[in-house]
Amino acid sequence: MDRNMKILIVDDFSTMRRIVKNLLGDLGYSNTTEADDGKTAWPLLQAGEFDFVVTDWNMPGMTGIDLLKNIRADARLAKLPVLMVTAEAQRDQIIEAAKAGVNGYIIKPFTAVTLKEKIDKIFQRVAEAA
């Protein structure tokens, strides 16, 4: 797995962005950029060669699920791995995210171990598919 991969962290709470950024740093991924909702994330994704997106669901402007749908509908970004890290823990929501093509789903509050597990699994699958 490329420890230097470019990761976009999308969450409207600056503290949560910081926590995710720190945890990713501890896992060896320090090439991160932050966006506070889907709307600000979208132009960054369009412009900047990101390898991985970690996004919240419930955000003003553009929600994480809409960001995910936009990513999947965009020819250049369609295959970008997306990990949803959200407080939304309803069965319907998890199914909706799965249908929209999410690669991993983490329910807040979460631990560093869960984050590592999900990231490892996502990139293991990406490697298998390649």
Place this chain on the structure above:
Amino acid sequence: MNALLKESIPMHIGTLSKLKEMVRALESGDEPLYELYMSQLVGMREQNLLGSVVKITRELHHAVKDINADDRLSRVASSDIPDACQRLDYVVKVTEEAAHKTLDLVDQSKEQTDQIKKAMSRVAAARVRVYASNNAKADVDNLLDAISGMEVSVNMGTSHLRSNLTELAQIQEYQDLTGQIIKRVIRVVRDVESGLIEMLRSTGSALKAGHLSVPHEEKLEGPAVPGLSVSSSQQDADALLAELGF
């Protein structure tokens, strides 16, 4: 038989007898009498309409008075709710500040542990050189240097860590303050709830619960609250995604 029908019966009887008199006047060719009855009939009708308007106005007036009479509800709407919103905004601000302060201290503490680790590595490397050179004086001096460097690092680092931990503990006081504020807001919400229930009762509760439900703009549930929402754990989510082929 409903009340409205009961009230309208005497009026119908009056109308009927007036109409019979009008027919008789017409049959006897008494046109002026017929006109008189006709204008009386129109008068009766207008008076009845006026009575209804007066009655509706009176009811409306009472209803408005009832609503105004609920001082608690009007106080809640005009001052308590804006006040509660301000307090909740403050809670968001305080908790955000506390979280950032905590993260700052964690970052600082990580740096301190890194420094200690670096000093330890220098000692380890110097010791290896001492063994390799069979206690060459320069290497022994270097090891002693590294050891005193490590002493400084450990002393400074641990006192920093200790004060960071004290500060971390202190920051947790936000829970007490925000907890009190949130409890106050809960009281306001309860006041609104009981005020609305009383208002519904006083207006005869013509509105059924179903009519009151406002469509939810927000379909997301938000963070799970134990006892309030049925939600999945990470394990449930993993199992569900596995079922879906993830």
